[in-house]
Amino acid sequence: MRVILFVSMLVVPAAAVAAPKTMRVDFYHTGNATEERFSLDRVVTEPLAWPGNPARPIDETNRGKYFFEVADAATGRIVYSRGFSSIYGEWETNAEAKSIHRTFSESLRFPAPDKPVRIVVSKRDPKNAFRDIWTVTVDPSDKFIVPDAASPDAGPLLAIQRSGDPSEKLDLLILGDGYTPAERGKFERDARRLADVLFQTSPFKERRRDVNVWGLCPAALQSGVSRPSQHIYRRSPLGATFDAFDTERYVLTFENKAFREIAANAPYDVVEILVNSATYGGGGIYGLYSTVAADNAWAPYVFVHEFGHHIAGLADEYYTSDVAYLPAADRVEPWEPNATALLDPASLKWGDLVEPRMPLPTPWAKEEFERYTKEAQQKRRDIRAANRPEAEMDALFREEQRHDTALLNSGPYAGKVGAFEGANYEARGYYRPQADCIMFTRDAVPFCAVCRRAIDAILDLYSRLQ
Incomplete structure (x- = not known):
């Protein structure tokens, strides 16, 4: 296992030192289920100063499927590092990766150096330890x-919330896709509405002054974004599309450079893409971006849920919905902070939040939940297969919400931290911290205690001087 060196830095007020520009390395990530390769595309500087926290250049959170370090080429001293996940990292776990190669454009952003640096990308091995897989030198x-x-x-650029200097705050950029020039006012209303939802949710509610929120909305020629399952195709500025990985609700953009060059007009650490659509959908990848269909009735929930993936690397705790990912071959401890394989209950990673004498695993109404949810999932498939109105899907979700809220928020362990089996898309062998959470259901519940702590750690990384 490689040793990651962390560098202590003198903490000085952000205003005392001029921030460097932002450098971006664009590269291609190619492979299949058994091999992967990287190739350099180009190196650019963005027009704005680096928005990151100068006091916290080194990432010690242990998040992400990948990790990159920027080191002084002459001395080897690490000057910047971050964990991240990627579209490629998700795609390689799909069945398609067993039969074809694909290539995805990706980027690494960091403070522009004044001398040559060596960039080292590492990836988690089957036991979730990081191993070096690509190195490139930038002069x-x-x-x-x-x-x-x-x-x-x-x-x-729209300033939705200005809390302070970008170098001292987490900078959230909200991008609009599929909004025509006549719909710019709608984008502004959508962005402000959903930002308000985020700040009504703990821990963002308590940490609101640690966050700047910006907005950009490049004009689209047509309203809306692509939805291939319904033969709807749009050339939207960001290229967002439903049906990513052939999952009808999954919204991503595969046009990385278009996304990056639009986003470069604002200071940003994290990005939420609002797609101008009423169809249920969204997505979120740690360190890349999250997405939501702005006009859907469940947009407030999806916005917050997917942002949890993006900002903090939170795992999906649900396991009954259809997903494109193949099941894990082995049970290893997940890197995500809110899921565990419970290989050693005495060393549970959130054990400090568990009450004495809490049973591990923790009992819950699992069989009843699975029976009901199996029926609901079939109804959901039938609605989509028949192309029924979105209102029918909304009604089904409301019915599920009523049932699940009553079931999961009663009983002796409701609202308590334990280890509840069923998480990470798996019914057996993975466990979540609480019976209910934003990362598990669409119920009107908060993030669980473990998820809140995980989000706080990232907010600290971008907004705390030490």
């Missing part, structure tokens, strides 16, 4: 580095 004096790489068509 900031290279004449082929593209300066001020940003789209001129991003539209004016």
Whole structure:
């Protein structure tokens, strides 16, 4: 196992030192289920100063499927690091990866150096330890580095909430996709409405002053985004689409450089993409972005749930919905902070939050939940297969919410931290911290105690001086 060195840095006020520009390495990530390769596309600087916290350049949170370090090429001193996940990292767990190769565009962003640096990307091995898989050297004096790489068509920057200097706050950028020029006002209303929802949710409610919120909405020629399952195709500025990985509700953009060059017009650490659609859907990838269909009745829930994936690397705790991912071959301890294989109950990673004498695993109404949910999932498939109105899906979700809220929030262990079997898309062998949570159901419940703590750690990384 490689040893990651952490560097102590003198903490100085952000305003005392001019922030460097933002450097971005664009690369291609290619492979299949058994092999992967990286190739350099280009190196650019973005027009704005680096928005990150200068006092916390080193990531010690142990989040993400991948991890990258930026080291001084001459001395080896690590000057920046971050964990992240990627679309490729999800795709390689799908059945398609067993039969074909695919290539995805990806990017790494970091403070622009003033001397050559070596970038090392590592990936978790089958036991979830990081192993080096790609190294590239970047010389900031290279004449082929593209300066001020940003789209001129991003539209004016909207300051939704300005809490302080970007270097001292978590900067959330809300991007609109599929909004025509006539719908810019709608985007602003959507962005403010959903930002307010986020700040009504703990721990964001208590940490609101640690967050800046910005908005950009590049004009689309047509309203809406692509939905291939319904033969709807749009050339939207960000390229967001439903049906990612052939999962009808999963919304991603595969057009990484278009996304990056639009986003480069704002300071950002995290990104939420609002798609101009009323169809239920969204997505979230740690360190990349999250998405939500802004006009759906469940947009407030989806916004917060998917943002939990993106900002904190939270695992999906549900396991009864259809997903594209193949089941895990072995049970190893997940890196995600809110899921465990419970290989050693005495060393449970959230054990400090568990009351004495709490049974591990923790009993809950699992059989009743699975029986009801199996029937609901079939109804959901039938609604989509028949292309029924979205109102029917909304009604089904409300019915599920009433049932699940009553079932999961009663009993001796409701609201308590334990180890409840069923998480990480698996009915057996993975456990979640509480019976109910935003990461488990659409119930009107908060993040569980473990998820709240995991989010707080990331907010600290971007907004605390030490």
